[in-house]
Amino acid sequence: MSTRPPSSQSMKPATAAKKLGVYLPATPEAFRDGSVTRTELEELERNPPEWLAELRRNGPHPRPVVARRLGVSIAGLTRGGITEPLTTEQIDDLRQDPPAWLDTERATFKAVQAEEERLAATRKTQEPAGS
Structure with a gap:
């Protein structure tokens, strides 16, 4: 995830977690500490990494x-x-x-x-x- 502050084209981790349907405190630190661009969010939805698939599953x-x-x-x-x-x-x-x-x-x-x-x-x- 990006380490730059959120802009109009990126979102806070809490917003991204909500859109992904996952509990923010259970996400990796790298996800919680950065910002997520719309492109990164779309990629996470299309090709979820193992941590995201695991959170959605369990x-x-x-x-x-x-x-x-x-x-x-x-x-x-x-x-x-x-x-x-x-x-x-x-x-x-x-x-x-x-x-x-x-x-x-x-x-x-x-x-x-x-x-x-x-x-x-x-x-x-x-x-x-x-x-």
């Missing part, structure tokens, strides 16, 4: 990834007491033997998604013709 995973894999919102994770990153193994354990809070949060998440889809469909049918 974690620890940031909360947005944990929430997506469990089928809940980030707020739902917090309500369930999950405030730290989880490994793939921990996520799989929760999926195999879901606690009551996880079942509740999944149902809530599905209901919210269904309502958002319903509202989007309603707005779409209410758009004036020709717009």
